[in-house]
Amino acid sequence: MKLTSASCQIAYWDSGKLRIANFLTRRTFVANPVTLDLIRFFFTPNTIQKALVKFSAYTRESVAASILKLIEAQLLLEHGSVEWKRDKQVESSWGPWLPEGGFHFMTKDAPYVGSDWPMEEKMKALPATPAPPQFKRIAAAAAIRLPAPEIQADAFFETLHARRTHREFAKAPVSLESVSSLLQTTWGVQGYADTNVFGKLPYKTSPSGGARHPVEVYLVALRVKGLDRGIYHYQAKDNLLSKIPGKASARIASDYCAGQAYFGEAAALFIMTAVFPRTMWKYGRARAYRVVLLETGHLGQTFCLTATRLGLAPFTTAALKDSLIEQDLGIDGISESVVYVAGVGVPAGR
Numbered sequence: 172m173k174l175t176s177a178s179c180q181i182a183y184w185d186s187g188k189l190r191i192a193n194f195l196t197r198r199t200f201v202a203n204p205v206t207l208d209l210i211r212f213f214f215t216p217n218t219i220q221k222a223l224v225k226f227s228a229y230t231r232e233s234v235a236a237s238i239l240k241l242i243e244a245q246l247l248l249e250h251g252s253v254e255w256k257r258d259k260q261v262e263s264s265w266g267p268w269l270p271e272g273g274f275h276f277m278t279k280d281a282p283y284v285g286s287d288w289p290m291e292e293k294m295k296a297l298p299a300t301p302a303p304p305q306f307k308r309i310a311a312a313a314a315i316r317l318p319a320p321e322i323q324a325d326a327f328f329e330t331l332h333a334r335r336t337h338r339e340f341a342k343a344p345v346s347l348e349s350v351s352s353l354l355q356t357t358w359g360v361q362g363y364a365d366t367n368v369f370g371k372l373p374y375k376t377s378p379s380g381g382a383r384h385p386v387e388v389y390l391v392a393l394r395v396k397g398l399d400r401g402i403y404h405y406q407a408k409d410n411l412l413s414k415i416p417g418k419a420s421a422r423i424a425s426d427y428c429a430g431q432a433y434f435g436e437a438a439a440l441f442i443m444t445a446v447f448p449r450t451m452w453k454y455g456r457a458r459a460y461r462v463v464l465l466e467t468g469h470l471g472q473t474f475c476l477t478a479t480r481l482g483l484a485p486f487t488t489a490a491l492k493d494s495l496i497e498q499d500l501g502i503d504g505i506s507e508s509v510v511y512v513a514g515v516g517v518p519a520g521r
């Protein structure tokens with residue numbers, strides 16, 4: 172059996188100790204700095220026997236123990252294994268955005284404060300220090316009083332002001348027409364721009380860096396009149412829904428939203444994923460990762476405003492069980508990964 176060092180690793184000093192992390196599996200390991208030599212040795216696939224010969228200046232027991240610890244921490248992988256293939260996939264598809272892009276993987280599947288925790292427990296999760304001031308005031312600068320805003324009797328401003336995050340929904344379904352409006356308005360293609368260098372690029376209602384539009388959307392239909400309960404992929408180019416395998420239920424929807432039971436009561440979820448290579452192909456620097464996240468924010472706001480205008484109750488959440496969602500959507504979580512979820516229902520009391 173040959174072992175190879177994981178490509179998805181970063182090392183840093185943590186309170187005087189060298190910590191090595193596999194940012195894909197999120198396993199971390201406190202290592203003696205000489206371990207780095209062992210890791211370097213295994214960047215060429217090698218056997219444990221060869222390592223024992225190479226590091227014969229150390230006792231066999233200590234070298235073997237270090238190798239075992241590295242295997243346990245998934246910093247050494249069996250060459251050709253499933254884990255090795257996933258590691259290689261990150262290296263090949265995220266290459267231009269590494270190591271900074273490790274942030275994306277390190278922050279997946281975070282533990283969340285449970286919505287059912289007693290308030291006392293929730294408070295314990297907060298720092299003991301007071302919250303920072305909510306507003307900034309530059310004391311030395313002269314302040315100019317702005318004219319009082321005119322109350323605009325205009326649908327756009329009314330919609331903006333009416334948008335709120337909803338966490339309670341009526342049992343009634345939403346119509347397929349509403350779901351269609353939400354999909355087309357937020358994620359649909361509105362037209363194309365002809366460019367010399369990049370060919371035909373889609374226009375949507377939200378801006379997208381380089382018009383790369385890396386965001387895909389999947390509909391989890393829980394109560395949509397005229398549509399079977401289930402999970403669908405929205406084909407933005409042709410305005411179609413394709414049913415994909417996978418069940419939809421209140422329980423599953425709440426699980427996707429990291430156990431927030433109230434979001435399971437919504438009528439539909441809209442799961443936004445990012446196909447990173449679309450943006451990475453043009454923008455080879457890791458800063459473009461920010462661009463992808465910013466874009467989902469634009470889409471989230473457009474979704475909320477459209478839902479509000481349609482008389483529906485929208486919400487968005489970034490508290491997600493990433494790996495669970497990715498598994499159910501049949502995406503690899505590497506070249507395409509979940510980023511943000513929006514949802515909608517009929518407002519409670521209606």
Ligand SMILES: Cc1cc2nc3c(=O)[nH]c(=O)nc-3n(C[C@H](O)[C@H](O)[C@H](O)COP(=O)(O)O)c2cc1C
Pocket residue numbers: 334335336337338431487488489490
């Ligand atoms: C990126 C993002 C993530 C959010 N995640 C959650 C969440 O996980 N759960 C939740 O109940 N609200 C979530 N919210 C909603 C905020 O709590 C809400 O916007 C805030 O309380 C202000 O209320 P408003 O949206 O009605 O103005 C999120 C909002 C944003 C922008």
